[in-house]
Amino acid sequence: xxxxxxxxxxxxxxxxxxxxxxxxxxxxxxxxxxxxxxxxxxxxxxxxxxxxxxxxxxxxxxxxxxxxxxxxxxxxxxxxxxxxxxxxxxxxxxxxxxxxxxxxxxxxxxxxxxxxxxxxxxxxxxxxxxxxxxxxxxxxxxxxxxxxxxxxxxxxxxxxxxxxxxxxxxxxxxxxxxxxxxxxxxxxxxxxxxxxxxxxxxxxxxxxxxxxxxxxxxxxxxxxxxxxxxxxxxxxxxxxxxxxxxxxxxxxxxxxxxxxxxxxxxxxxxxxxxxxxxxxxxxxxxxxxxxxxxxxxxxxxxxxxxxxxxxxxxxxxxxxxxxxxxxxxxxxxxxxxxxxxxxxxxxxxxxxxxxxxxxxxxxxxxxxxxxxxxxxxxxxxxxxxxxxxxxxxxxxxxxxxxxxxxxx
Amino acid sequence: xxxxxxxxxxxxxxxxxxxxxxxxxxxxxxxxxxxxxxxxxxxxxxxxxxxxxxxxxxxxxxxxxxxxxxxxxxxxxxxxxxxxxxxxxxxxxxxxxxxxxxxxxxxxxxxxxxxxxxxxxxxxxxxxxxxxxxxxxxxxxxxxxxxxxxxxxxxxxxxxxxxxxxxxxxxxxxxxxxxxxxxxxxxxxxxxxxxxxxxxxxxxxxxxxxxxxxxxxxxxxxxxxxxxxxxxxxxxxxxxxxxxxxxxxxxxxxxxxxxxxxxxxxxxxxxxxxxxxxxxxxxxxxxxxxxxxxxxxxxxxxxxxxxxxxxxxxxxxxxxxxxxxxxxxxxxxxxxxxxxxxxxxxxxxxxxxxxxxxxxxxxxxxxxxxxxxxxxxxxxxxxxxxxxxxxxxxxxxxxxxxxxxxxx
Numbered sequence: 001x002x003x004x005x006x007x008x009x010x011x012x013x014x015x016x017x018x019x020x021x022x023x024x025x026x027x028x029x030x031x032x033x034x035x036x037x038x039x040x041x042x043x044x045x046x047x048x049x050x051x052x053x054x055x056x057x058x059x060x061x062x063x064x065x066x067x068x069x070x071x072x073x074x075x076x077x078x079x080x081x082x083x084x085x086x087x088x089x090x091x092x093x094x095x096x097x098x099x100x101x102x103x104x105x106x107x108x109x110x111x112x113x114x115x116x117x118x119x120x121x122x123x124x125x126x127x128x129x130x131x132x133x134x135x136x137x138x139x140x141x142x143x144x145x146x147x148x149x150x151x152x153x154x155x156x157x158x159x160x161x162x163x164x165x166x167x168x169x170x171x172x173x174x175x176x177x178x179x180x181x182x183x184x185x186x187x188x189x190x191x192x193x194x195x196x197x198x199x200x201x202x203x204x205x206x207x208x209x210x211x212x213x214x215x216x217x218x219x220x221x222x223x224x225x226x227x228x229x230x231x232x233x234x235x236x237x238x239x240x241x242x243x244x245x246x247x248x249x250x251x252x253x254x255x256x257x258x259x260x261x262x263x264x265x266x267x268x269x270x271x272x273x274x275x276x277x278x279x280x281x282x283x284x285x286x287x288x289x290x291x292x293x294x295x296x297x298x299x300x301x302x303x304x305x306x307x308x309x310x311x312x313x314x315x316x317x318x319x320x321x322x323x324x325x326x327x328x329x330x331x332x333x334x335x336x337x338x339x340x341x342x343x344x345x346x347x348x349x350x351x352x353x354x355x356x357x358x359x360x361x362x363x364x365x366x367x368x369x370x371x372x373x374x375x376x377x378x379x380x381x382x383x384x385x386x387x388x389x390x391x392x393x394x395x396x397x398x399x400x401x402x403x404x405x406x407x408x
Numbered sequence: 409x410x411x412x413x414x415x416x417x418x419x420x421x422x423x424x425x426x427x428x429x430x431x432x433x434x435x436x437x438x439x440x441x442x443x444x445x446x447x448x449x450x451x452x453x454x455x456x457x458x459x460x461x462x463x464x465x466x467x468x469x470x471x472x473x474x475x476x477x478x479x480x481x482x483x484x485x486x487x488x489x490x491x492x493x494x495x496x497x498x499x500x501x502x503x504x505x506x507x508x509x510x511x512x513x514x515x516x517x518x519x520x521x522x523x524x525x526x527x528x529x530x531x532x533x534x535x536x537x538x539x540x541x542x543x544x545x546x547x548x549x550x551x552x553x554x555x556x557x558x559x560x561x562x563x564x565x566x567x568x569x570x571x572x573x574x575x576x577x578x579x580x581x582x583x584x585x586x587x588x589x590x591x592x593x594x595x596x597x598x599x600x601x602x603x604x605x606x607x608x609x610x611x612x613x614x615x616x617x618x619x620x621x622x623x624x625x626x627x628x629x630x631x632x633x634x635x636x637x638x639x640x641x642x643x644x645x646x647x648x649x650x651x652x653x654x655x656x657x658x659x660x661x662x663x664x665x666x667x668x669x670x671x672x673x674x675x676x677x678x679x680x681x682x683x684x685x686x687x688x689x690x691x692x693x694x695x696x697x698x699x700x701x702x703x704x705x706x707x708x709x710x711x712x713x714x715x716x717x718x719x720x721x722x723x724x725x726x727x728x729x730x731x732x733x734x735x736x737x738x739x740x741x742x743x744x745x746x747x748x749x750x751x752x753x754x755x756x757x758x759x760x761x762x763x764x765x766x767x768x769x770x771x772x773x774x775x776x777x778x779x780x781x782x783x784x785x786x787x788x789x790x791x792x793x794x795x796x797x798x799x800x801x802x803x804x805x806x807x808x809x810x811x812x813x814x815x816x
Contacts, residue, residue, distance in 0.1 A: 127688035163796040240684045279684040280535035388571040
């Protein structure tokens, strides 16, 4: 995030450079009185869930054998250690929400084009943005702070200088609810990867809390819809013209192409490099998925959706695969907040999956990772999601739910 | 525009087919009580300003030697003859506004993603949409009717089924103004093509009317900014992977590739067919233009902009070149309304350009077309434009201006 007179990079030496001026989002924060004192670590190419770069590797403060996540893993770890009161990340697949979830802090990915993202990353950007909307968003120790952040931006009316932005005043936590109980859908699994035991436990905890609420909340089941297809399409769209430039960039500095970088580009590398028509086809496929999800959401009849923020606890280093639970809502461009729960992963061997077969090869791999690892102390978060552009309604709902969900 | 049990096409025989159901926009209108009784003519590939297709050629009801425009030329002509009370068109370069201007009726191109456009044209659509936002919009005999139309759509809350749409309630003509006089910028020329004499006269008429208004209006000059570049980039973006399919589609039916089709694709054919990266570059170029125009608009300090709707009166058949004055606002995705004036082109030879050299080769061509033609009786409209997403503010301003601008 370009800050005047400071270095910016995409997690590679070759991309590092000092920028002269603040980008517009930083300018808004500076004008509002923000004090910048630290930039934090991120992954190679800011495109996976392990913040290991030429700066070194960020460890999870709750269990140093685990990753702090990425791309905003440095920020999440610092927040968890109370070394920072507030952070800003960017999110095109989970880069705010996954590290927040791994470190047990709050994170929010707004609908795209709510916050100014101009001059964000160094370089020319990527056609990924034409299919998978990216956005910046807040990371913090409380919902209240994220609400303040969003309000500061809306008060600056950034849409006057940036016609890409929606004209969207912020009412946030004060957003009035409609009549009747808040309808909360629980998607316990995405249908592709069953959550690891502590995540299942956190989801059960949240459901129990809300079921015990007075008449103001109606808890419903929410069925997943084609999430595997969506996240695979997103992974292809992230690198729609291949990764030759990425490999060349690393070759220039002599840095290794990390294993998780290999993982993140594998679907794109296995797909033909699209033409203009191919890129448009990716966009049309996404559009149809939006329509299908709009109908699906209407049929489920909920106001907000609660689901895992990740299939598991923070993964061990170099094993952070499968961003399905977050990337789904980038592909859908739905606002999504990550909230800590009181649930923490227990000592190795004390928690087991429920009976039943794995849902997929990925699910089986996630189980194996659980059996092999030791996640003791890893905090577990949940994710709360609203339909596209319903960012204010999401925060209004969170205010209503905060008494039951341990929300600060 | 797909209407249940009726044929739809893009102005070519090969594309014609009968659709089973209403598209969402038609469904909204039908639910609101609309009576559909007529579909109207459009150009080959709906991409130029002359509605000549396999159905025949639509003539301008004010002077049959002139075109009724396109792509919604059939609708504009029918409205002008009072054969219809209301019409709907689509606009990615001027297809609502140019025919409205040529026939002397009202037309409005909203910001994109305000009106539902799903299932609009037959076929797969075009990557043009990834760079140049298209939209549907109303055509009518009064501003009041267009306001009603927009209100009917907002009341249907189409964003619930279509997540692509902005959540945008309609206040339209009742939109409250801010304090102080309405600041109206006059862009008398786009800097590329000087308006033909009756258009210059209509602009002078409008400026004089508003200068004579009481304190509620402040008239200012508005300088053009790189309009030639914008409209050339738009023309390339319309056909980002060439026109081979278009030529093949005509070859299948034996229809000729019209001269104006040749004109509309010439810039795209002269440009290399872009890759995914090339398409993204087109999009980035547009994005930078948006930023530059936002700064330019702020520096000019106006609420709305008044400019020609076309460089001239309705052109003679087969000479409808240069959509610059409308396409600029597609490329900028700004809402723009076309309003009739009392000005009508005089008999041949009675009106001349002011002294001065042509601004460009295109300007010189426009002058030659004026000298060669006879435009007697052609009505002249003006265009009023607001910043992106300021559709309500545009209508609020038009309500304030209506006493001075002959608006029904």
